[in-house]
Amino acid sequence: MKTENRPVPLPNGGPPGAPQQGRARQASRDLDGKLLLPSGAVSFSWHHAGPNGQTVKARRQPVPVNDSGEVTHVEWECPECPDSGQWFSAKSKIERPLCGICGVRLHKTSDRRISIPWGRLYRDHTGSVNSAAATSLVGMAGVAADVADLSLAGEVAQFAAIPAIVAGSWWMTRAWLRRQAETDEELTRDTIARRARGAGYLAAAAGLWIELTDVIGFADHAAVALTALFGLGVVGSRPYRRWLADRRAQALRPPVPLDDEDDLYDDTPQPSEEDLLREYVLARWEKVSAKGRVLHGTSLENIQASVGGWSAIIVAHDDSDLDPEKFDMPEPVRKIARAYSVGTSMVSIIADPLDANRAMILVQRTSPLSTGSRWNGDGIDLTTGTAETMTLEDGNRGRHPFWRPGWGALMELIAGCTGSGKSEYVNLLLALERKSGRVVSWVGDPQMGQSLGDVRDGVDWFAPTNEEILVMLRTAVTVMLARNLLITRMRVTETRPDGTVVQRRVKYVEVSPDFPLLSITIDEAHLPMNDPDVGKEIVKLLALLAKSGRKANVKVRLLVQSPLLSELKDSVLRAQLASGVVTVFRTADRLTGPAAWPGGKMPGDPSALPAEWEDGTTAAGVGYNSATARMRMRSDYAGDLWDVMTRGDTVSLETAVLGAAGPLYADRWKRLEAFDNMDPAEILGAGIPSNLLDSAPGDTTPPAGGREAVLRFFADRWLDGDRDPVQFGDLAAAVRSVIKTRACTNAVNKLAGEQILDTDGRGGYWLTESGAEQIGVLDEVMA
Missing domain, CATH: 3.40.50.300 (P-loop containing nucleotide triphosphate hydrolases)
Structure with a gap:
């Protein structure tokens, strides 16, 4: 069956942050960023049919296509909202729709430019860059000394200045750290002495490296030398930085008790099981309640252990995009099940009958329903019935x-x-x-x-x-x-x-x-x-x-x-x-x-x-x-x-x-x-009663009536939240295995006359609210 999903009209403009009208669009990706196939498409493909019949290759990612190879939907995303990808019909006439969260104009994912995150790369490799820069500066100083071409007396003075530089580095570092120790209690006397000695060692190494550069004569090949020094600084600094990171981690690690008796004197408060459960539940709830997610604007209250799992109260706030009546719809349940690594059958959401913004949630790996109970023999309470x-x-x-x-x-x-x-x-x-x-x-x-x-x-x-x-x-x-x-x-x-x-x-x-x-x-x-x-x-x-x-x-x-x-x-x-x-x-x-x-x-x-x-x-x-x-x-x-x-x-x-x-x-x-003494042949007469065949064991097929088949088709769409008109040809194809086209035509005409169905006069039909009320599905999905 091929169903055309018509785009919902969006506002032409408005102040930033103005919400869009109409029902919510389909999310284009799941929590892991994987593409979700939109309704109306049969598969993803890297190649699709172009406007002139030729085959076109997608540039950045596969696109959703129908049976004819035509693109059915285009992915749009908001530059301000994270993970806000949405599918829009490829036939939509809207040039640039608005984001339903912040009101900013969306742009197509295919138009997004690839940019190199220089800032993040620098932050991730700050240590290597600084080490390479320091090594290169020392090399530049050596090249400068080589270019200067000092006399013998100048060379001797230059070499003699190294001890003075080492001593000055040690003294200045110690003096600066002592002043810092007045406000920083972590700077002990041993720490200051160790860091001062380190500064002297580095000064001595830099001085000797400069002299070695002057003697070898790197001036003729300065560019090659500096490039080699830069790479050497990156590679050579890695063992030192790893050792330094291990030392720091060891300093931050809590001391290990010498024996079990030391635990008796450990008065550090330990988190209770309730605290650990609450921390676990709230941490994972952030995955489904973050901005742009299906349960955005919701929080959990009264988290407590339950039989086989935990229970809580979901509260929807004013900034929630979720209709409270849709708490227990398949999409929220599916997202919650993924966040807590359980099956969808292990998640139950029970709406509060007195407050539409609250619902009870149960997540149970072991359900009390899995084993059941035997009747204990107690009878009816005659005072309550x-x-x-x-x-x-x-x-x-x-x-x-x-x-x-x-x-x-x-x-x-x-x-x-x-x-x-x-x-x-x-x-x-x-x-x-x-x-x-x-x-x-x-x-x-x-x-x-x-x-x-x-x-x-x-x-x-x-x-x-x-x-x-x-x-x-x-x-x-x-x-x-x-x-x-x-x-x-x-x-x-x-x-x-x-x-x-x-x-x-x-x-x-x-x-x-x-x-x-x-x-x-x-x-x-x-x-x-x-x-x-x-x-x-x-x-x-x-x-x-x-x-x-x-x-x-x-x-x-x-x-x-x-x-x-x-x-x-x-x-x-x-x-x-x-x-x-x-x-x-x-x-x-x-x-x-x-x-x-x-x-x-x-x-x-x-x-x-x-x-x-x-x-x-x-x-x-x-x-x-x-x-x-x-x-x-x-x-x-x-x-x-x-x-x-x-x-x-x-x-x-x-x-x-x-x-x-x-x-x-x-x-x-x-x-x-x-009756019990009658011969079975006398009871059955000429054959099996026809009405018994209607309830044969295992028979779950719907009635063959045209009216029933059409109502079931539209009821399923209504329960899925799909209110778009359906062309008669698509409707007849969907129920063809149950009824013939003529029966479908008669049923549609009668239902339209009873105002259970409505039509646009061009072959499109949809279920009316009064019709949904008559068949008992009006409150199942709120518009």
Whole structure:
């Protein structure tokens, strides 16, 4: 697929430092300075297609090209901001864009001139240059003496002056250092004597070198001699300078204790583990928070050790270029993982629900989710209606709510692809319901309960077919209405402030043995809801129970692979379920999670959750739960449930509603026994039920509907932050493996008519904000 990224309009001018409008450009290099391939390009190449069809070779670096060999992007950089390289479209009409950080005009990387850093070279080799210069000066003095051609008396006087020069150098050096010692305590008597002797030695060597130059006669070849002396000074000074550096390093090195007893008297304060951790974390955070980096303008607070790593609070300041809503986007997570040398799965960023400028970060080499936990056998806390069912990423335990005291039943939606762990989690929830003694559990499974195991025999009603599920839901609605009538007839005695005793009506009855919670669980719910014969009525009954069952202590729990409308069929039903408790395990695509999550903004991408860990063990049960902190969790492993599901009495409906439930409820086990005794050939009839094929194990392909395929395409682009129009030809090519071009045309026209998509009239289409809100991805990426 070839997608054209149109450049965002930039301001034509403005004062320096004025920020540019539009979304951020693509960085051209990573933290190590390596070129990053921009979106729209297929590779880097040293050769590209020129304007007249000829092949052109790049001058300084390879350039990004498309399938046709044409240059797609040009790298620009800011002369003021370090590491500020950005990709701009090669088709952009802007002559010189502005830097989004300091407002300075950018220039192309290819126009940058190569300059020699003379100043830095001199600073790095100051010692060698000074040694060579001193040697050359001595040689120049010798050449001058040779040129002077003094008489014998002059030569003798010149030679006799050497001792005086040596003595003068020694005396003057000692006198100058003694004066400096008045303010410098490091200049001891031994140090002054040693340096004075060194000055005398150098003076003697210089004098003898001058005389040797005069005797040999270097005047005839002065240029050659001085050049040779310069090189000799560089090479000859290296052993001396190395020895001098070793002496200085040894003087600065702390003394080594003579024995272990000396350590007892070392009162030097040692940094604590907390201080060392803080120093390590902050030093590496500078790599991602420096100016021009993805997390520029952020800092860390409350750094502390966590399970398997460390945790902190990210704070975005006013000068941050990062939208706080993008803390947990792939790019920041990738940069943080590189800075701390960990995998991206080991980095978790959890946004603060009360402050958009703060987020919690967890970096863990060993996650508490990697091993998981077994259910400890504890049941539901009857005072709160919750139970411990999971381990959170920070090592704390998470609780799953079944009902809310004083409020009623909580609806539930559990989503996840095959093998993600949702069936095992449901087994745990059903075991908790049975053990509580307060819950009547009804279960419908069109796959005939194979994944439930012993749980099937421990529930009050099990429906193995779509037809039996319909009967069960009809009975549930009847029970709900009967409870509503009974509640309206109830009275409670109350004494008013004036002492009058009155009988007041009741609005809600708490969950108790006399008024248990009726929990209806439908596994693979999309199968009965899409049944051609009974599906429509099943959807209506589920929507009615989800909307009106709360006050009658009736809850609905649906298990689906994808909570999109193509499977749930009813927006009211999906909204009611999402307002309760949502659990999302690993999904097959990025759209499933936001469509199910309350508000659309998930703590992370469920399609990126691992199927297994690095050591090959399964990661089933890893997901997100809306009733806990905004971080990953792993559900407990239920284990062997035989004792829980077979011992003790199964909670059934209260006596007051048995008449309303009628014979359909009374004969439920007879029908199940008859079903179990039927010949498989009689159950299957002419062949395999077609709806079972839709959820074959391992099948994670999206629905073949044109509308669904187009929405998934635009949802993925929206989640990636790409809002540019897409030409219909590119769209049709992208979804061609799923739907035909005609189906794509019909879907686009209908979506445009519903204002989910918009068009420029020239074949370009894009997802509108209202459309993003309808499919549940509006808050996933902020503009």
